[in-house]
Amino acid sequence: MQVHRVSPGRHVPARLVGGVLARDLTIGGERWSKGRRLSADDLVVLAQADPAGPVTVLVPDPGELHEDEAAVRLATAVAGKGLTIAARPRVVLTSSPTSQASSTSAWLSSNG
Numbered sequence: 001m002q003v004h005r006v007s008p009g010r011h012v013p014a015r016l017v018g019g020v021l022a023r024d025l026t027i028g029g030e031r032w033s034k035g036r037r038l039s040a041d042d043l044v045v046l047a048q049a050d051p052a053g054p055v056t057v058l059v060p061d062p063g064e065l066h067e068d069e070a071a072v073r074l075a076t077a078v079a080g081k082g083l084t085i086a087a088r089p090r091v092v093l094t095s096s097p098t099s100q101a102s103s104t105s106a107w108l109s110s111n112g
Helices: 040-048 067-078 100-112
Strands: 001-007 025-027 030-032 056-061 085-086 092-095
Touching: 067 085
Parallel strands: none
Antiparallel strands: 001 056, 025 030, 085 092
């Protein structure tokens, strides 16, 4: 992973397209959340924004995953019969009343 520091109101290199914000940031009155993947349009807006202190942008190396994609892959790997995956805005596994996960949870509650 590459780490870059950029300052709003200054030139932002095009190689940062696809980079990920390391913290929340307010640009032109709009809140950009930590984890936002920067588009080419975002870089233009960032470069034209009012000058401010630097922000860290993380650029994943080939083969590295964004944390959201990693969470979806992990949930998919552990989800079994009767489990549903909701992936926005957070990954949530939900069990149906007849799923193995629901039965295990009920057993643990009554025997724990």
